[in-house]
Amino acid sequence: MKKGAKAATAALLAFGLSGVCASASYGEGSAFKDVPGDFWGREAIEWAVGDKFVDGYPDGTFKPAQAVVQNEFLAMLIRAYRPADFKPDPGSPDWASPYVDYASRLGWPVVQTSDIDRNASARKGLTRGRAAQLLASASGRHYSVDDSIRYLLDVGLAEGKEARTPEGFGKDDTLSRAEAVTFVQRLKVNESRLRPSPGSLEVYDLSKLNTVAYANKTYGYSFKLPAEWEGQIDIEEEGTSVRFIHRASKAAAGGLLFSVNVGLEEDYEQTNELIRTVYLGAKGDRHVYICYPSDVQYSLEDAKLSAEYHDLSDGIKSLKPTFQWK
Incomplete structure (x- = not known):
């Protein structure tokens, strides 16, 4: 050899x-x-x-x-x-x-x-x-x-x-x-894909990366969304659930990026067994958690919209550290 x-x-x-x-x-x-x-x-x-x-x-x-x-x-x-x-x-x-x-x-x-x-x-x-x-x-x-x-x-x-x-x-x-x-x-x-790294060294500051505030007045919690989401999502509040939707994919395939739900501990545990979730926090008996969609929410035939959807979806991970109760 x-x-x-x-x-x-x-x-x-x-x-x-x-x-x-x-x-x-x-x-x-x-x-x-x-x-x-x-x-x-x-x-x-x-x-x-x-x-x-x-x-x-x-x-x-x-x-x-x-x-x-x-x-x-x-x-x-x-x-x-x-x-x-x-x-x-x-x-x-x-x-x-x-x-x-x-x-x-x-x-x-x-x-x-x-x-x-x-x-x-x-x-x-x-x-x-x-x-x-x-x-x-x-x-x-x-x-x-x-x-x-x-x-x-x-x-x-x-x-x-x-x-x-x-x-x-x-x-x-x-x-x-x-x-x-x-x-x-x-x-x-x-992360849905491996990404290129920018040429110049950046200074990390989550407060500057996540600048778009969302506050839920009904249940008294808030968090900040990535700056690049501004103008690209629709927010629909319905009862204990808030849906965050990629505007461009909405008509074709639904466009749901994630939802934020409020429920009892057993509600969270049952949901977590069925779909991917991210636990945010609790106040009293109210538990707040992110739910990812259970099916495809973007057009597989449209590469551009698919990429946009995934780019927005990858930002979900940055929401948890900005979550707080009012």
């Missing part, structure tokens, strides 16, 4: 992209003997393996605590989304080059493969802070590491280890495989 091909094969095996997936069952239904049934990241791991963007190892393990390097994390992100304009190169002696090149074209802050040997940090495990920066970039932002962490914490893409701060987030800690697939899963829930 040639030296380059041998190195590439070793890298693939180390990453778990070799196509080998454990099929045996280990303890409490887990597919991997080192991922017990009560492991915090089990659901995300099984989702990632089921989605076929990362695999386990031939010995029946997943190695959830193993460190992830930059190129492995990029491959996870891109393989999870399968963008139509991504062109893999199976014959390349360097398996990672297509992923790094694609991320570079999108403007993400990556260390080029050719520079890794000269960049000691790139050869080590990716830090959680750098992972946050890549996730923010994949969401169409261009922030510093600290601002990327603040953004992820605000929109629910991440949680702090000890506190909701860059330090409490553990920005200098090495990213593990279990953490990596959990981040990818959360991004997939909140």
